[in-house]
Amino acid sequence: MERNHHLHRQLANLRQSFFDQGYLDEQLIQLEELQDDANPNFVEEVVTLFYKDSARLIHSIDQALEKNPLDFAKLDSHMHQFQGSNSSIGAKKVKTECTQFREYCRAGNVEGCKRTFQQLKREYALLKTKLEAYFEVA
């Protein structure tokens, strides 16, 4: 029983760190509110869809960034979609990178876009690792 309690504690700490470190915002809590006994895995299901959408969009943006000259409108469109998904699950840090990226798009700043996208991919990978670890145990 003590071990169980310890696990709960770890889980609670991990969840709290998401908020404290700014990875996730209150949107996650909104999603948790939609979970109940009849739909106990709702949040995990949403997050799984999020990974799938994200992988596709990140790939599209990677490809689009290889082109010369860059199609900023297309990049912005992809990023708008990606930003939307992040917003839906409350991925705060990644969302900030999305906003930055879109600003560079509008300014036609190639270097800015490429640099920000690398940063964005790092943040996303970090978030995904943390979330996967969480749902593994939860």
Place this chain on the structure above:
Amino acid sequence: MAGDYSLSGAQELHVLAVDDSHVDRKVIERLLKISCCKVTAVESGRMALQYLGFDGEKSSLGIDELKVNLIMTDYSMPGMTGYELLKKIKGSSTLSKIPVVIMSSEKILARIDRCLEEGAKEFLQKPVKLSDVKRLKDFILRGENDNKETEEMKQVSCPRKRKLQDCSSSPKCSSTPLLKHSLLKHPKIA
């Protein structure tokens, strides 16, 4: 299968949700189901129009049972935007009475104005919350006061609503998500 009937025998509000994002469709669907609405979720304006039987196209809709009471659409969608979908619906003799709500992650005033001018009932900022949906449902039901069908819908008792008040006193409230089954999986409370 006949239209969804709640325990009280009255019909539920049927909402057509339109969004190209899979994540958002899943969330809006859940928000609506929790608010005791029947939901049909499609991924594009074109599919929405097809479902509604626009322009005499062979409609998926049966008779009254599948009638749509509200359309909630994302603004930014490839192909046909939510605004374009709104215009088509308001321009249709058969569909123009259906209230349309636009959802968007971007709060651009000119966009909001344009939608409201075109006849949108409301403009919701994403991510849409449960309180938004509840308010919307009440608003739609109030707005159609003369309709007998709507009167019946008002009778639909939504157990989840009581959670927002005092859940423990309501026999119908079977789920208390935060206590029983949040992400934390608290030990069961006896």
